[in-house]
Amino acid sequence: MSRIGKKLIALPKGVTVKINPGALDIQGPKGKLTQRIPPGIAFEMIEGQLKAAPVRQDPELGKFHGLARSLVANGVLGVTEGFKRELDIVGVGYRAEIRGKQVVFALGYSHPVVFDIPTGIDIAIDKQTHVTVTGVDRQLVGQVAANIRRLRKPDPYKQKGVRYTGEVLKKKTGKTGAK
Numbered sequence: 001m002s003r004i005g006k007k008l009i010a011l012p013k014g015v016t017v018k019i020n021p022g023a024l025d026i027q028g029p030k031g032k033l034t035q036r037i038p039p040g041i042a043f044e045m046i047e048g049q050l051k052a053a054p055v056r057q058d059p060e061l062g063k064f065h066g067l068a069r070s071l072v073a074n075g076v077l078g079v080t081e082g083f084k085r086e087l088d089i090v091g092v093g094y095r096a097e098i099r100g101k102q103v104v105f106a107l108g109y110s111h112p113v114v115f116d117i118p119t120g121i122d123i124a125i126d127k128q129t130h131v132t133v134t135g136v137d138r139q140l141v142g143q144v145a146a147n148i149r150r151l152r153k154p155d156p157y158k159q160k161g162v163r164y165t166g167e168v169l170k171k172k173t174g175k176t177g178a179k
Helices: 059-080 138-150
Strands: 016-020 023-027 032-036 041-046 049-054 083-090 095-099 102-106 113-116 121-126 130-135 161-164
Touching (some): 016 041, 023 059, 032 059, 041 059, 059 138, 083 138, 095 121, 130 138, 138 161
Antiparallel strands (some): 016 023, 041 049, 083 130, 083 161, 095 102, 102 113, 121 130
């Protein structure tokens, strides 16, 4: 059995969990989330806490035990506090602005790059160069931030592009600096 899978998930006040076959519906102050569960893992409510357990004693189910528990724990944390990823846009003339349900980026290409905001995600832009992605689903927040970063990856030579806040880049020297 998984060591992480054995831990109980404490449910804070205001969070309700409905156990369905194959999924859990988690609802809290920040929103609602449906988390799918790998087959062979069942959840039960014990004194206001959730417990994950494999349906049968099978070594193959051990690898999904901790995964299922972590996914549900992230869902509970997401509906209570939410998740956030921050990105910085670095470069002369590089900027972003929100237009309705889209974010329009100017990233040094000959055309503006239009990025559609998915359902369940909020994007805020400060000073045209700082993007904050927030939401209740940890996986979706991380994927949207990665997709935005992929629009213009940081250049190792000039350090321009979209990067995570606090990301340290290794600067390469050009041909003339190699002497």
